[in-house]
Amino acid sequence: MPARGRYDRTPGEVKVNGANRMLSFGAGPARWPEAVLRRAKEGLDPARFGGLSVLEIGHRGPDYARIHEEVRERLRRLLAVPEDREILLLPGGATMQFAMLPLNLRRDGRPVDVVLTGRWAEKALEHARASGPVRVAASGKEQSYRIVPPPEAWAVRADAAYLHVTTNNTVFGTRLARLPEDLPVPLVGDASSEILAAPLPVSRFAVLYAGAQKCLGPAGLAVVVIRRDLLEAVPEGLPPMLSYRAHAAAGSRLNTPPTALVWLMGLMLEWIEEEGGAEEMHRRTRERAALVYEALDRHPEVYEPVAAPPCRSLTNVVFRLRNPGLQPRFLEAARAAGLVGLAGHRSVGGLRASMYTGMPVEGARRLAEFLDRFAADGGAV
Template identity: 40%
Template sequence: MSKRAYNFCAGPAALPEAVLKKAQAELLDWQGKGLSVMEMSHRSDEFVGIATKAEQDLRDLLSIPSDYKVLFLQGGASQQFAQIPLNLLPENGKADYIDTGIWSKKAIEEAGRYGRVNVAASAKAYDYFTIPGQNEWKLSADAAYVHYTPNETIGGLEFGWIPETGDVPLVADMSSTILSRPLDVSRFGLIYAGAQKNIGPSGLVVTIVREDLLGRARSICPTMLDYKVAADNGSMYNTPPTLAWYLAGLIFEWLKEQGGLEAMGAINQRKQQKLYDFIDASGLYTNPIAKNDRSWMNIPFRLADEKLDKPFLAGADARGLLNLKGHRSVGGMRASIYNAVDEAAVDALLAYMAEFEKEHG
């Protein structure tokens, strides 16, 4: 059997090998039932058990308070860009949004279809290399909610702090940072996260919403997009993405086996520190993000000469270091080092980067 490569893809991202092996072992015959999870009724006792355990494990990992609902939905984080205003933004209401990059801009654009959006702060003045401090924000006293993107997957810009919004619900797109370290869920009204980074395969989005925010959907909100309908039906108003939900459950189990989010946070802190320290000391590689605002999960970097990009990527691929090409909108390189990308992968990347710099620096 060929050796698995080190996968630095931003999403769909690497999954833990132990999880893939368990899924492989259960693929044709789940726990002696004689059928696959993919073939199982979502209403069956077996699948309801899988779903219930997955939710409880996620609640345990994040210490989610009892007055929050955990929803396993479809459509990815991009559908949430519309689902949030349809549920939380009254007909003539206003919402505050913070612009820190491509994903927050997409959320702003979509919310603008459903009501007034106040861009309360933007990193544009800093070329998206720094997050404006909250002392620069122009929040609205009458906002229905404040939305921000704690980690910009493409630009590699991340909040190292949680904004203070008083009684106004704080909404966060945590697609690329959730489960990377401990989090105080009680500071938020709603958290949503596309699964294909730290949760599981694509096709699933997890939404954690405080119960008092349910039941506010507009009359035009499609039934399938009403959070209360999803909550009242255990995320099974229609047939859910059962395979993705099952795999997410296996990943939550795996995270518990690793020691939970405290342990993962310590590992992730080491991984990102190694990479940034190497880049900062290098004469060939650079990262433009202000040090206090650097992402733990997505590390963009550039080579001193763009002509070296192709040979760098070719050499990386030859060594089994995959998906290091930066997003097409920003270019350069990007190493996404989610939970399933272990320290050995980071060490292998650093060894290659050092070797390449020796040859081309």
């Protein structure tokens, strides 16, 4: 049996680009590229804006306006957002959108149809139910969310206000591989855990939204891409802060926006564009996913991937050890190798490797090598 020492590196000894650094596979907040962290550090320099740091400039002034608009322009380019869509930058993460969507899109008390594919879809349903009727159009719950029901199996009714789907299920590691054709109602998608990391045709969605902390940078901010005609139909009488129309009319500066978060997201988007944009991000995502799934599939006696293969997520690889008693050792050995954030979501346990835009392919390779070593050692590290 190999010596224990093979895994014996203290976290502080793990070097990435010369810095002491752990490689985080956490589901969000997620890993940031070193280059972006460096730029963020430089950006805090008070010399940047005539004696003020970016944290101190006014949100109505020209410097912040430039940052804000550049972020929206980059999102439009990177996501290929059609001109008939508005891009909103909103506080409160994706969860705030669970609440705002039904308030803004429900007409005449109509039901909201939801495809139940995991924990976040359940949350979206729960929030929609707080403001009116909801229906489950399809559910993977009986299969413990290992599968995503295919669009042919969805019961979407034409009287629904809209249909809500989660394009990638962060907790169970599944993905909606195909979108429905000829939907009778607007399609609304939560793409928090794969936006820009995986291919998604924005133009197929009436609303596509994402919390930023996985693929786009900072936690606490959401990007909402919404068809403009839906803005016109937002019900009167909503408090402006909860109204997409009011936010759109104010250019997402209705109140003091989270200026630092928007700036940080801008740095992330700038880096993504420099690296080759969406296409390159998708290529890296596929490469990372292949590396890790292939490593798991090489050792079926040790690892059990949770998602049914056709439904596998490209960004959240969820798996279990055949011998769950070894999990604490797995996590400990991974940490010693500089790999952290691998515990599954607290509601389901097991293990999960989340790899979004900020995860280098090399990180996935290191994890795959670790999975091979752990399997070769029979978990006896």
